[in-house]
Amino acid sequence: MLEMAKIVVQQTQEEIPVMYNPTELSLNKTVVLLGQGSNIQFQRVDDDDLTVSLFFDTYEQQTDVRAKTNKIVALTQPTVGNAERREPPVVVFTWAGPLFVGMISKLDQKFTMFLSSGVPVRAELSVTFKSVLTKEEDQRAQGKFNCRQLWRVKENDRLYLIAQQALGDASQWRLIAEGNNIYDPLNFPGRHDIGRMLVIIDVHDETYNNGGGNA
Template sequence: MALEKAKLVNADTGEEVAVLFNPTEYAVEKGNQYAEIAIPGLEAPLLQFSRGTARTLTMDLFLDTSETGQDVRVHTKRITSFLDIDPETHAPPVCRFVWGGGESFTGVLERATQRFTMFLADGTPVRATVGVALKEFRTGLNREKPLQSPDRTKVRTMGEGDSLWLLAAREYGDPAQWRFIARESGIVNPRRVKAGTDLVIPPIE
């Protein structure tokens, strides 16, 4: 089986930059961001999901031209060129990292760190490692999973350790809106709601 070479592809022009040596490893990072909501009387704040973060692909690309004596910067510049701002779009190009039938990642080059480790007698670098980080790039606001509509009335069951302000924080992102739940659910004393009680979560206009 022929060796598949990894490459960076300019998504706008289709220009391909093949790496001299395939990476020995790469890492894909994904995370979420949460907002802290302070509730009086609680030892720690509530965590309210805010949004997901873009995936990041990081890896080291090894470049070596010691056998030919060619300046290795000819190849490093082709990689770092994805950081250059396009005069027409006023932004760096979107690129794709493609490695045969394995990883395919579309993003923008966020940073590139060049380390030169071998030189000719005249100082010409002939070996380098370029550490790159690609930030995932998506267009549009397509949701992978639809969320429940906030303008519809819902019913939630009080769980052990729950409170009206905890439910309000989860449903509305604001614990101070617990009064809407209490009013619609006929709750007189919000501190004496038993676990298993069905609560009405009304829409807030």
């Protein structure tokens, strides 16, 4: 049995089926890098926008095709949120499983056939989805679950200052001390610590948070 693609509204689970499956899809990712030459720094991985061409035809039924296409057009309206901030709903484009999660950022609609009364019965839609991530997915895109930082110790460094700059939380200095076997944190850095490379424990690391061990 042929499985049809559909757009699912994430909040309400409303399903909007397409009439004809797309003939092709491109799901691309962009690695965001800063710097040049030997000084390249990874920033994050982004999902590129997904653009899908959809075709609707109600000529045989002699009915207005907008009854079907308006359900997709409605997804461009800011209907989710509160009185201070409203935005279009987050949707999932699914075809044999979820393929892309995002908001519709652009919709081009072209009517190509009409009844003698002027009612449109054939439409071509070009729908562009912009990726929307959960907080955890955004952290993964930034590599926070995979990367650890390195810190070269300077004379005026203190563990709480390193924690504040590297992790954004001065209270995490104990993690740095434990992860680098610093047994006398009050007197850190000693003379032998200057120039030492510390491994900064990633506080987003699931393995660490689940008791998987230190660096």
